[in-house]
Amino acid sequence: MNRQTREEFHRAIECFEEASARSPGYTPAYGGMAVAWLYLGVFAMDAPLDTMPKAQKAAARALEIDGRKGDALSVLACTKAMFEWDWCGAEALFRESLDAQPRSDLSAHLFALFMLLPMARIEGALSMLDYAKRIDPLSLLVSASRAAVLLMARRTAEAESPPIGKRSLTRE
Numbered sequence: 001m002n003r004q005t006r007e008e009f010h011r012a013i014e015c016f017e018e019a020s021a022r023s024p025g026y027t028p029a030y031g032g033m034a035v036a037w038l039y040l041g042v043f044a045m046d047a048p049l050d051t052m053p054k055a056q057k058a059a060a061r062a063l064e065i066d067g068r069k070g071d072a073l074s075v076l077a078c079t080k081a082m083f084e085w086d087w088c089g090a091e092a093l094f095r096e097s098l099d100a101q102p103r104s105d106l107s108a109h110l111f112a113l114f115m116l117l118p119m120a121r122i123e124g125a126l127s128m129l130d131y132a133k134r135i136d137p138l139s140l141l142v143s144a145s146r147a148a149v150l151l152m153a154r155r156t157a158e159a160e161s162p163p164i165g166k167r168s169l170t171r172e
Helices: 006-022 027-042 048-065 070-082 087-100 105-116 122-135 140-152 156-160
Strands: none
Touching (some): 006 027, 070 105, 105 122, 105 140
């Protein structure tokens, strides 16, 4: 799934479906499936009208098994925001997600991009992405998302340079 291509998302879904068939109570399989379907729709690799209901269904199944599964709550929050335009409901689900799994870089990342950024809450989005980066310092997706948020805020110089306090990897 980390390769983030249409083909690899579909391959990941097949693997998650196989895992869920072998072990119907295995929550991470449904959560992973929900994330893959969400990304296929959000990044318009497949039709969102097809993928979002599948993301919702997989996330709902994960929550039937474990009601405090943060990633599944985040997927439902994304679909509420980006598919149903229910921003208040989405924010409540994101906050519940972060409460359930405070160390989830995925939940923090999705909250920043699919709730805070569309609401033009730029500082909140950047703060949430910084939080996600502290959880997973090597995440290229989080770093790229932070730069994208800065570019959308027309803060080009910040987007082009590493965060304050980070040293350059090149010698001067």
